[in-house]
Amino acid sequence: QILLIDTNMPAMFDGMKLAAVATVLYVIVRCLNLKSPTAPPDLTYQDTTLNHFLLKSCPILTKEYIPPLLWGKSGHLQTALYGKLGRVSSPHPFGLRKYLPMQDGATATFDLFEPLADHQSGEDVTMVICPGIGNHSEKHYIRTFVDHSQKQGYRCAVLNHLGALPNIELTSPRMFTYGCTWEFAAMVGFIKKTYPQSKLIVVGFSLGGNIVCKFLGENRTNQERVLCCVSVCQGYSALRAQETFLQWDQCRRFYNFLMADNMKKIILSHRGALFGGGSTKMVDADLSRLYTATSLMQIDDNIMRKFHGHNSLKEYYEKESCVHYIHNINVPLLLVNSGDDPLVHNSLLTIPRTLAEKKENVIFALTLHGGHLGFFEGAVLFPQPLTWMDKVIVGYANAICQWEKQKPPCQSQENNATR
Numbered sequence: 001q002i003l004l005i006d007t008n009m010p011a012m013f014d015g016m017k018l019a020a021v022a023t024v025l026y027v028i029v030r031c032l033n034l035k036s037p038t039a040p041p042d043l044t045y046q047d048t049t050l051n052h053f054l055l056k057s058c059p060i061l062t063k064e065y066i067p068p069l070l071w072g073k074s075g076h077l078q079t080a081l082y083g084k085l086g087r088v089s090s091p092h093p094f095g096l097r098k099y100l101p102m103q104d105g106a107t108a109t110f111d112l113f114e115p116l117a118d119h120q121s122g123e124d125v126t127m128v129i130c131p132g133i134g135n136h137s138e139k140h141y142i143r144t145f146v147d148h149s150q151k152q153g154y155r156c157a158v159l160n161h162l163g164a165l166p167n168i169e170l171t172s173p174r175m176f177t178y179g180c181t182w183e184f185a186a187m188v189g190f191i192k193k194t195y196p197q198s199k200l201i202v203v204g205f206s207l208g209g210n211i212v213c214k215f216l217g218e219n220r221t222n223q224e225r226v227l228c229c230v231s232v233c234q235g236y237s238a239l240r241a242q243e244t245f246l247q248w249d250q251c252r253r254f255y256n257f258l259m260a261d262n263m264k265k266i267i268l269s270h271r272g273a274l275f276g277g278g279s280t281k282m283v284d285a286d287l288s289r290l291y292t293a294t295s296l297m298q299i300d301d302n303i304m305r306k307f308h309g310h311n312s313l314k315e316y317y318e319k320e321s322c323v324h325y326i327h328n329i330n331v332p333l334l335l336v337n338s339g340d341d342p343l344v345h346n347s348l349l350t351i352p353r354t355l356a357e358k359k360e361n362v363i364f365a366l367t368l369h370g371g372h373l374g375f376f377e378g379a380v381l382f383p384q385p386l387t388w389m390d391k392v393i394v395g396y397a398n399a400i401c402q403w404e405k406q407k408p409p410c411q412s413q414e415n416n417a418t419r
Contacts, residue, residue, distance in 0.1 A: 086140025
């Protein structure tokens with residue numbers, strides 16, 4: 001028998017291989033967003049002397065943000081790396097833990113880190129920091145930011161969200177919520193009393209951004225001795241965000257599930273304090289609904305809103321969102337978000353943009369890349385320990401301190417009187 005060999009077969013197989021390689025490369029380029037350009041943040045602000053001074057004195061806000069070449073243009077990978085590692089080569093700053101009894105029997109805790117150098121202004125300045133959901137001072141991204149701030153001459157006070165620290169038991173049937181400012185207010189009050197000469201820089205990350213903006217806007221006296229506020233990657237309105245958080249666009253529904261699972265673990269680790277001991281707020285039915293919850297909204301509706309007696313999820317989100325308070329803030333306010341943040345839908349960014357268009361004290365900075373609290377920098381593959389976000393917050397705070405030091409005393413007194 002004569003075996004006939006089709007001479008076109010090898011060429012066909014080579015063509016299939018090339019097509020497969022081309023398909024894989026196309027998927028990689030699309031998933032990693034490699035064709036996306038790099039650019040400076042899109043800034044929204046009013047034409048004022050202060051804003052021009054701040055942008056000149058904090059040039060990182062007007063320069064290109066360049067993420068790591070191979071993966072840094074993917075908001076998902078930036079977010080995943082932040083979520084998994086927090087930061088690379090994270091330092092271990094030394095702090096003292098403080099315990100503050102609250103009126104309802106809860107015990108707030110925060111960690112206090114003293115400065116490691118003199119501040120460039122010669123003044124005593126304290127960063128009062130509110131971390132993201134379920135986070136605390138031991139998280140890598142907080143440790144990295146605190147270490148950087150200490151070396152620039154800032155004292156740092158970091159709130160540990162009520163119930164977030166695994167080795168600290170709850171002393172009342174309540175834990176942190178989306179917009180409760182009680183613990184943050186107690187920490188700020190302690191700092192003001194203990195360091196009467198210190199000026200404050202208020203910093204909030206993600207959920208912490210909502211809390212600090214709500215805190216400052218709730219009461220005019222909360223802005224006393226506050227030089228400025230910086231909020232990074234918050235969503236501004238939980239009521240408007242809940243609809244987008246149930247959508248599969250940008251995998252938000254998946255992130256919602258993961259965050260809900262983490263919240264479950266935190267709540268269940270305190271089940272004795274929250275569901276036992278004759279607590280009137282929590283019952284066995286709430287606990288059973290918690291086990292089956294697959295979204296943050298279900299947990300908020302069945303558990304979180306009841307800590308403060310809200311009658312419905314809508315009421316809880318309305319009352320706890322900073323969107324109803326942020327317009328009352330009169331100190332300089334820097335709002336930072338990322339355009340590829342998979343957790344914060346672009347529709348929510350009309351809130352900070354509109355605010356910056358209306359109020360002279362607000363600058364809104366929107367980056368093309370950065371994900372959710374990522375903002376990594378680096379050459380090709382490996383990110384640097386310090387992120388663009390760390391540098392921006394400290395750079396903006398330094399510019400504010402410089403402005404306060406050089407302006408005439410009469411202007412300082414006028415500003416303090418209006419705060």
